[in-house]
Amino acid sequence: MSSELKQNLTRGETWIRMLYVVLFAAIYTVAEVVLVAVVVVQFGFVLISGKRNPNLLQFGGRLSRYMYDLLLYFTFRSDAKPFPFDDWPAADYSEGAASSRKKSVRKRVPRKKKASSST
Numbered sequence: 001m002s003s004e005l006k007q008n009l010t011r012g013e014t015w016i017r018m019l020y021v022v023l024f025a026a027i028y029t030v031a032e033v034v035l036v037a038v039v040v041v042q043f044g045f046v047l048i049s050g051k052r053n054p055n056l057l058q059f060g061g062r063l064s065r066y067m068y069d070l071l072l073y074f075t076f077r078s079d080a081k082p083f084p085f086d087d088w089p090a091a092d093y094s095e096g097a098a099s100s101r102k103k104s105v106r107k108r109v110p111r112k113k114k115a116s117s118s119t
Contacts (some may be wrong), residue, residue, distance in 0.1 A: 020081060021074055028070050035063055065089035 011077050018043070038060045045053045072078040081084060 022072060024070050024082065028067060031063060031067050031070070033062070035067070038063065062089050 039058055042053060066083060069082040069089060073082055083116045
């Protein structure tokens, strides 16, 4: 076994991170259940009242941001440990933000016809 491999296998911080990942994976599983509940309840609000519940919008935005932070930590894209080791994420979502974003529309440019040569 090479010394570099041995050093990598015995690095304590990597093993501690694995323990955090296991802990956060359990939290992520609970968050998935809560997210499904938020979706079902929000759907019920829309069916009954025709309006979205602003508190559920805010909580759903924060919960989805938290789940995203967990995924960043799992995939080593971030070394910052998510909540409860950091603050609960602020909602990046404001009501109507998704519907007010306009898709960029590309104008279709007609193709030029090839000149036919007569022989």
